[in-house]
Amino acid sequence: MATSASKLQYVASKRQMRGWKTAIIFVSPAIALFTLFIILPIIEAAGYSVFNWNGLGLPSPDRFVGTDNFERLARNKVFARAFNNNMLLIAASLFVQLPIALAMAALLAERRLGTITFRMIFFLPFILADIAAGLIWRFIFDGNNGLVSHASQAMGGDAIFLLADREYAFVAVLVAVVWKYFGFHMMLYIAGMQAIDKSLYEAASIDGANAWHRFRYVTLPGIMPTIRLSVFFSLLGALQLFDLVVPLTGGNPLNKTHTMVSFLYYFGIGRMKVGFGAATGVALFIICVVVAFSYKKWVMKDD
Amino acid sequence: MTDITEQRPTGLKDPNKSLARMLVLILVACIVLVPLITTMVGALKSPGELRTNPFGFPEQWLWSNYWDMLSGSRLWSILGNSLYVGMWTVALTLAIAAPASFAFAHLKFFGEQMLFNYLILGLTFPFATAILPLFLMIRDLGLLDTHWGIILPQVAFGLAGSVLLTRNAFKQIPDEIVESALIDGAGYGRIFWSIILPLSLPILSTVAIITFVTSWNNYLLPLVVLNTAENYTWPLGLMEYQGQYGNDWPKILTYITLTIMPAVLAFLAAQKYIVAGLTAGAVKG
Numbered sequence: 001m002a003t004s005a006s007k008l009q010y011v012a013s014k015r016q017m018r019g020w021k022t023a024i025i026f027v028s029p030a031i032a033l034f035t036l037f038i039i040l041p042i043i044e045a046a047g048y049s050v051f052n053w054n055g056l057g058l059p060s061p062d063r064f065v066g067t068d069n070f071e072r073l074a075r076n077k078v079f080a081r082a083f084n085n086n087m088l089l090i091a092a093s094l095f096v097q098l099p100i101a102l103a104m105a106a107l108l109a110e111r112r113l114g115t116i117t118f119r120m121i122f123f124l125p126f127i128l129a130d131i132a133a134g135l136i137w138r139f140i141f142d143g144n145n146g147l148v149s150h151a152s153q154a155m156g157g158d159a160i161f162l163l164a165d166r167e168y169a170f171v172a173v174l175v176a177v178v179w180k181y182f183g184f185h186m187m188l189y190i191a192g193m194q195a196i197d198k199s200l201y202e203a204a205s206i207d208g209a210n211a212w213h214r215f216r217y218v219t220l221p222g223i224m225p226t227i228r229l230s231v232f233f234s235l236l237g238a239l240q241l242f243d244l245v246v247p248l249t250g251g252n253p254l255n256k257t258h259t260m261v262s263f264l265y266y267f268g269i270g271r272m273k274v275g276f277g278a279a280t281g282v283a284l285f286i287i288c289v290v291v292a293f294s295y296k297k298w299v300m301k302d303d
Numbered sequence: 304m305t306d307i308t309e310q311r312p313t314g315l316k317d318p319n320k321s322l323a324r325m326l327v328l329i330l331v332a333c334i335v336l337v338p339l340i341t342t343m344v345g346a347l348k349s350p351g352e353l354r355t356n357p358f359g360f361p362e363q364w365l366w367s368n369y370w371d372m373l374s375g376s377r378l379w380s381i382l383g384n385s386l387y388v389g390m391w392t393v394a395l396t397l398a399i400a401a402p403a404s405f406a407f408a409h410l411k412f413f414g415e416q417m418l419f420n421y422l423i424l425g426l427t428f429p430f431a432t433a434i435l436p437l438f439l440m441i442r443d444l445g446l447l448d449t450h451w452g453i454i455l456p457q458v459a460f461g462l463a464g465s466v467l468l469t470r471n472a473f474k475q476i477p478d479e480i481v482e483s484a485l486i487d488g489a490g491y492g493r494i495f496w497s498i499i500l501p502l503s504l505p506i507l508s509t510v511a512i513i514t515f516v517t518s519w520n521n522y523l524l525p526l527v528v529l530n531t532a533e534n535y536t537w538p539l540g541l542m543e544y545q546g547q548y549g550n551d552w553p554k555i556l557t558y559i560t561l562t563i564m565p566a567v568l569a570f571l572a573a574q575k576y577i578v579a580g581l582t583a584g585a586v587k588g
Binding site (some may be wrong): 018019020022023024025026027029030031033034036037038039040041042044045048055100103104107108112113114118119120121122123124125126127128129130131132135136137139140142144145147150179183184187188191211236239240242243246247260261264265268269274277278281282284285288289292293 | 324327328332338345353358399402407412415422425427429432433435438440456458463466491516519523537559570578581
């Protein structure tokens with residue numbers, strides 16, 4: 001009797017609040033830390049972005065400059081180039097990295113000879129820190145010591161100083177990004193392919209579909225949700241790339257190879273221009289949030 | 304969760320296609336491995352030889368390049384710093400994210416959905432936007448140039464993803480288990496500690512792996528917070544070393560090889576769990 005009584009009581013309480021006192025204790029540290037170290041700084045960034053301030057003392061009213069920082073940012077040629085570089089990163093992710101990852105996933109989705117070894121090799125660059133990967137590629141592209149330059153000379157060409165090239169130095173960053181991240185996307189696609197119902201392939205084979213048809217009409221539709229998700233990661237990752245740029249080019253030559261975040265670091269934090277740096281951060285925030293929300297709303301609406 | 308060693312039936316295949324497949328895979332594998340191998344082998348050459356012979360094996364294997372660095376204290380101290388920061392970040396992330404996830408999964412309270420959405424919002428926010436005000440805040444808290452100035456923001460920034468993953472896993476544990484424990488007189492704290500946590504070790508290790516790798520590889524935050532060399536984490540130490548030795552590539556390649564070794568060895572030893580951990584957010588998300 002006692003059991004069923006307390007059970008009734010429990011069922012009644014379940015509809016209302018259940019363990020809310022515990023919940024307060026359990027949830028508050030997370031909410032507090034998140035608010036203090038993430039939300040508050042982002043709100044502060046919005047506040048600082050309308051001041052001309054070097055970070056010492058408090059931003060005084062006579063340092064209020066309105067939208068001045070944003071106008072300077074919009075006119076800034078280095079920032080425009082950085083934004084352009086972020087767009088190149090997105091293009092490389094979608095048109096180079098994604099097809100390679102998809103092709104490798106198609107070759108490695110089924111377990112056959114050597115499959116696991118190849119999966120491990122392709123995933124390996126992803127676990128390296130961007131800093132280490134960037135330095136490794138700085139060495140590979142080094143005009144005097146590097147592999148690329150020597151390969152060119154071995155074939156009778158000139159030494160190549162790609163990292164010093166004003167127009168094409170950013171290609172080095174694109175190559176390093178694809179090299180480092182395609183294995184991660186490949187693993188996502190493999191997971192998606194393994195979730196496809198095997199009987200679909202059998203049915204397609206009975207209907208006379210060849211390997212390409214099976215990929216095109218069974219595999220591809222089956223992993224579309226995974227592809228949409230992997231594109232989402234690529235977009236946000238490409239907009240926020242920083243770690244790889246610093247060791248590889250440091251924004252050089254002539255500030256041609258910055259990304260928005262490396263621009264923020266070198267021109268905002270590096271020179272302690274808090275207002276201008278904060279305005280850059282706010283611009284980045286708006287771009288990321290608009291991209292993320294519109295992508296989720298329009299592209300991932302069914303996932 | 305992606306399982307790198309998952310068993311799949313092997314079908315009969317056309318041998319020509321198998322050969323073509325193998326050739327493509329080997330080609331891509333070479334492109335992936337050549338930069339890593341040249342880095343490790345380049346570390347064994349003298350600067351002069353590296354300049355003239357960057358591809359091939361060294362004429363003289365200068366193992367002393369490695370021994371010199373391994374016997375010094377500089378490498379060990381920056382790896383120790385990274386380990387300290389990583390361990391505390393993992394411990395605090397688990398200690399804060401797990402109870403919160405339990406509350407979101409099994410308790411009912413006012414504003415539950417709203418607070419959860421508030422935390423999840425953090426997944427789309429660019430960390431770089433917060434970095435400047437965060438720097439000023441850490442300075443005002445007196446945490447500049449300390450490891451705690453890195454640990455606390457790292458924990459805060461990892462919470463969104465960790466709570467999302469653990470809450471989803473906790474939800475898989477049937478409510479009936481919580482209910483019968485309640486009827487037997489256990490409090491919520493006891494249920495969390497004695498029932499939910501022991502049943503959730505796989506997801507907790509997944510979160511621990513993601514958190515540790517993210518902390519181990521983090522660069523922007525330590526770059527802004529730390530400014531004395533003895534406090535540096537290894538990515539900062541590596542960049543400082545590169546700045547110091549400029550074009551003495553064998554030295555730099557040695558340093559790169561030795562600092563990426565822990566990650567590579569950990570990956571080879573536990574690749575199944577690491578791949579599962581690092582791709583978990585994507586599949587469960």
